[in-house]
Amino acid sequence: MAFDLREQLDGRRVGFFTDTSICIGCKACEVACKEWNAVPDDGMEFTGMSYDNTAGLGADTWRHVAFVEQRRPLGHQEPGVGDMDFRWLMASDVCKHCTHAACLDVCPTGSLFRTEFGTVVVQEDVCNGCGYCVPACPFGVIGKRESSGTAAKCTMCYDRLGAGQEPACAKTCPTDSIQFGDLDELRERAERRLAQLHEAGTTSARLYGHDTGDGVGGTGAFFLLLDEPEVYGLPPDPVVTTRDLPAMWRHVGVAALGLLAGVAALTWKGRRR
Amino acid sequence: MDLAWPLLRQLTGADRTARGPAAKSARTETLKARTATADRVVKSVCPYCAVGCGQNVYVRDEKVIQIEGDPDSPISLGRLCPKGAASLQLTTGPGRMHKALYRPPGGADWQEIDLATAMDMIADRIIATRRATWEQEKDGRRTSRTMGIASLGGATLDNEENYLIKKLLTALGVVQIENQARVCHSSTVVGLGTSFGRGGATTFMQDLQHADCIVIQGSNFAECHPVGFQWVMEAKARGAVVIHVDPRFTRTSALADLHVPIRAGSDVAFLGAIINHVLENELYFHEYVLNYTNAATILREDFRDAEDLDGLFSGFAEESRTYDTDSWQYEGMSTVAASGDRDEDFDRREGRTPPGRPEVQGSAGMPLDGVPERDETLRHPRCVLQVLRRHFARYTPEMVERVCGVPRHLFEQVCRHLTENSGPDKTSEFVYAVGWTQHSDGSQFIRTASILQLLLGNIGRPGGGIQALRGHASIQGSSDIPTLFNLLPGYIPMPHAHENERLRDFLLADAPHKGFWANMPAYLISLLKAWWGDSAQPDNDFRFGWLPRLTGSHSTYDTVLAQLEGTCKGYILLGENPAVGSANAKMQRLGMANLDWLVVRDFSLIESATWWKDGPEIETGELKTEDIRTEVFFLPAASHTEKNGSFTNTNRLLQWHHQAVEPQGDARSDLWFMYHLGRIIREKLAGSTDPMDAPVLDLTWDYPTEGETEEPSAEAVLAEINGWDERGRPLPGYHALKDDGSTACGCWIYCGVYADGVNQAARRKPASEQNWISAEWAWAWPANRRILYNRASAKPDGTPWSERKRLVWWDAEAQRWTGYDVPDFEADKSPGYRPPPGAQGVEALSGIDPFIMQADGKGWLFAPNGVVDGPLPTHYEPQDSPVANPLYGRQRSPVRKVYPHEHNRYQPSGDEPGSSVYPYVVTTYRLTEHFTAGGMSRFTPYLSELQPEMFCEVSPALAAERGLVHGDWATIITARNAIEARVLVTDRIPSLRLNGRVLHQIGLPFHFGPNGLVTGDAANELSSISLDPNSHIQEVKALSADIRPGRRPRGPALPELVRSYQRRAGIDARTGTEV
DSSP, X not given: OOOOHHHHHTTOOEXXXXXXXXXXXXXXXXXXXXHHHTOOOOOOOOOOBTTBOSOSOBTTBXXXXXXXXXXXXXXXXXXXXXXXXXXXXXXXXXXXXXXXXXXXXXXXXXOEEEOTTSOEEEOTTTOOOOOTXXXXXXXXXXXXXXXXXXXXXXXXXXXXXXXXXXXXXXXXXXXXXXXXXXXXHHHHHHHHHHHHHHHTTOTTOEEESOOTTSTTSOBSXXXXXXXXXXXXXXXXSOOOTTTTHHHHHHXXXXXXXXXXXXXXXXXXXXXXX | OOOSSHHHHHHHSSOTTSSSGGGOOHHHHHOOOTTTSOSEEEEEEOSSSTTOOEEEEEEETTEEEEEEEOTTOTTTTTOOOHHXXXXXXXXXXXXXXXXXXXXXXXXXXXXXXXXXXXXXXXXXXXXXXXXXXXXXXXXXXEEEXXXXXXXXXXXXXXXXXXXXXXXXXXXXXXXXXXXXXXXXXXXXXXXXXXXXXXXXXXXXXXXXXXXXXXXXXXXXXXXXSTTTTHHHHHHHHTTOEEEXXXXXXXXXXXXXXXXXXXXXXXXXXXXXXXXXXXXXXXXXXXXXXXXXXXXXXXXXXXXXXXXXXXXXXXXXXXXXXXXXXXXXXXXXXXXXXXXXXXXXXXXXXXXXXXXXXXXXXXXXXXXXXXOOOBOTTSOOTTBHHHHHHHHTTTOOHHHHHHXXXXXXXXXXXXXXXXXXXXXXXXXXXXXXXXXXXXXXXXXXXXHHXXXXXXXXXXXXXXXXXXEEOOOSTTTTHHHHTTOSTTEEGGGEEOOBOOTTOOHHHHHHHHSOSBSGGGGHHHHHHHHHXXXXXXXXXXXXXXXXXXXXXXXSOOOHHHHHHHHHHTSOOEEEEESOOHHHHSSSHHHHHHHHTTOSEXXXXXXXXXXXXXXXXXSHHHHHTSSOGGGOOOEEEEEEXXXXXXXXXXXXXXXXXXXXXXXXXXXXXXOBOHHHHHHHHHHHHHHHHTTOOOGGGHXXXXXXXXXXXXXXXXXXXXXXXXXXHHOBOTTOOBOSSGGXXXXXXXXXXXXGGGTTTTGGGOOGGGOBXXXXXXOTTOTTBSEETTTTOSSTTGGGGBOTTSSBSOSTTOOEXXXXXXXXXXXXXOOSSOTTOOTTOOOOXXXXXXXXXXXXXXXXXXXXXXXXXXXXXXXXXXXXXXXXXXXSOSSOOSSOSOOBOTTOEEOOOTTOOOOOOTTSTTGGGSOEEEEEEOOTTSOTTSTTTTTOHHHHTTSOSOEEEEOHHHHHHHTOOTTSEEEEEOSSXXXXXXXXXXXXXXXXXXXXXXXXXXXXXXOOOSSSSSOOOOGGXXXXXXXXXXXXXXXXXXXXXXXXXXXXXXTTXXXXXXXXXXXXXXXXXXXXXXX
């Protein structure tokens, strides 16, 4: 069921490049997102997961900063922590705005739609709260908000984009870890940054969501990570959950045709009789 | 055609799968960004830390609908940290109070009160307390003051508000005027002021990008000043080496090239060893050091160093615990002039330490007379460089291992990076914050870095300098226009009580005769004219006699003691929460419980407003609500979006924030509060012939008001701060000030901020339209200079040290200093100028004296004056430390200030018996997600959810040793109190190996308290009142404690636990108070 996004968008697809190698874990993105989108607080729970008390993306958290403490080296850093290698990774996660977005595929009401910017947005006034999109997302991004009964997730600040303004998280990010812009341009920038990091000895650096050949056709929000995606709570090989839908429909079609043919044959036979 | 039905659109349009435009709802079609539909955008400044990020405030229908970063700001480039990003919720959210409240004596709960009634009652209380406690004389010396009233707060307020607080309260005879600047950075003023001449950061945020090496020590830059940290990242991207020296591996360390774990409180030993390395290997910047520092100056023969006296300097008087600084002077120079001596005499007679005289250093050099002898070869055994060499000789890499727990290879890396990146072509910058300031010898931490940066030639140059990161929006401003007991605006010292002292005597004694401070008469007389107008005349000493007098230290901690003793009866808190944020929080509350009346002005019901009803002592039974006689007034404060005014950021930059909307309900600005309080008091006192009322009645207090609430004009106050000439014309700068009474100026260092009648602090030429200095963005003191002492960016002959590090240079053709920045030097004084014999004032400074506020024009490697605990930094252990001082026989600073009290017990240290009862080092700190004592974050949902509980950080080794479980509770105990916290076991707080033992450290954020959306015990329950003798700053960055698993006991069992520890450790009133 894939379609040519590029053609539809006339090359205007925008996205996020989140360079986690310069993230300082300040969580300004989480707060700026909530302020702009009036997302309610997500509970005052102490998790004990390093400095991460937000735990993950959901209906009430559209940007989430993961904190990973690791006993392994970061290229060219002398961590000084005892006699061991140590590094503290931080990464701001967000809706991936997939090229092949399962949430969009399964939405029965047309609440989820692909915007003119190539992003995927929930329309709260249309959503009937069926919740199909929640398990459909291969990243576990989307959630259903208890108070409203509707699905909610990052809109890439759809309203701001319309006014020619960048999303709130990218605007506030103190170190430019979150970069917003033309997706093609961001992909080039990310490749340059990756090469730079590799050259500097940070060999664990890699891009995630960058490959348009992956299971979701590449993501509109992609990342530079310093470790395996699983370390950050990201699926290593995400696949659009509706991938097999066309095949399934084909099979259904074939089966239905077969059935029809059978019924027709039987009917025809019956008539003859 | 745009069809209404989605299905029709799907069937007739291109979007056949209806996942695109066909699915758009009517609401989606009409969606508009509220930033695009706002009625107006108001320019503002973030109210949290002192980086001073620009904010755009979007207003629609007279309501603030969005606050975000201002991309035009050269400092922040439109970015905001989580706190700045939460400004909308802070100012418009559910945490704000909008109703005035009153609690009568013994009352069980609040009552609502009419704002006007509350103001009237407060005015009555002030008048009555003032009458009852008025002290015209003390010990036969005129003091003209009341010790019955105190105020605390100002760092979160505007400069104009601080100005009115200081002006009104001083006229009322109140001397106990203090603010957070005492608690955070007062030792900065001493350390930097003594070394360079001015007590502020020597550089500005954006210049970090030019550094080749950045050492962040005593600061968690990325967490506490995230938006400023972008300039570290910029430097790193340009190839700079970033080093973080800190007990913990923090979010700053995570981005650094090198993290050096260090024992909290041992930084002088670490930096001292780098100095030793630089001197022994001749790695200092010879031409810079020879010409721009006092390295060549010869000291007196009778000077004895800590090296000779096992940790003491010559001149120590055991009984008074003070130094006589005579022997520290330059050879051939006279010592501090008459009045200084008289002050010292007075204080010795009182049995007190000198009352914070070093804070004179805020912007001043100390008085010096004569011409110092020099040895240009730097070989004379008594020249400063050689004295320095001997002093630091024992600060070896081995000592660093033993004292700091820093492995040799890490120490050597720091030395290498620093020295390789300093010199004519390269510069290194130091960045610090309260990790250095808050020690019982905090001023000396900063002195050590100052010495090192002078030796490396890094002061006054691009990418160099010392960046002091301050943590409140205008804490620099509340030092400059000081709501501090010992200063008048612009770092003019508050006068001390003397017999028959006249203005002339004061000026003779306290004004240096060389350098720019020689003009102090003009600065002070202009201030007196601003305050008392026509009433101030030459024949009445310009009303100098109306200033109340000091008789020792009246710092906020002395005030707490005075409250407990019952002499201080009324207390005004202005945006400050000492029940959580000041050392020994319990003493703070017990002091307040002994007051007659208390006024709290804040956004929310902070702990300092409600301790009488739900404070920790109510829970333990130590206080009973019905027995507490304190009357409490709570007045809701206006936010930064609801008032006009200026903040001074951490780099001396005054930025104006414009009012966006009117405050709701009873919320009012502190400008409104002080102005109307003064107005009401003056109305009530009108007609009084009592001489004590004259200073209030004659005070210039006629500011225009506007609007329904009669808000005074902040711009009118700024105009007074700037000053005017006899015809009322705004002054162009402090050079125009006169000592004949023809000019008035509220704060001489701010003179020029209203030049030409234009609010220069409101200038907002976008960063993209200027060079990197951005001189037309707001206004910096002094004279809009951004890098101080920038004459030092050129060689003695006036040419740049290198093309790469060019900043300010001598244009021989034009016969003027020129460059990117405003020269911090007389524009037409040629490099070849040498003062004629007997020259005074500015004339006495030569063309190669870049430190123009210093009497000798030099950077002070050795401080003959201005630091009361030693002319050179010396490592002493913190007041409470499990480590014995390996460097000297003296365990603690011999001149630190201790306050023995039942609730302020000290602990045995080092090898003393009982020391092992408190075996771990505790350090306290901030988190990105919270702000200081929590008043601006724990009531804000978006910030609260990010760090919802008080926790302690411990290493896996400590967790194993004490059976602490990750995520469970632990109890931390000192001789003062015990608190509980959730346990985070983490490699980020490594245990250290030092002197043959393993030392564990415990990390505690200090933001929590019992009120708000997220609560927890305050770390300051654990800290003691033990102070730096220079600045009266408290030691909260290094203490010792025990930790054990489980929650703390409730009720009376809590104080009993603390006492049981005291008994085990054998603690009595004398413990830890030894010299």
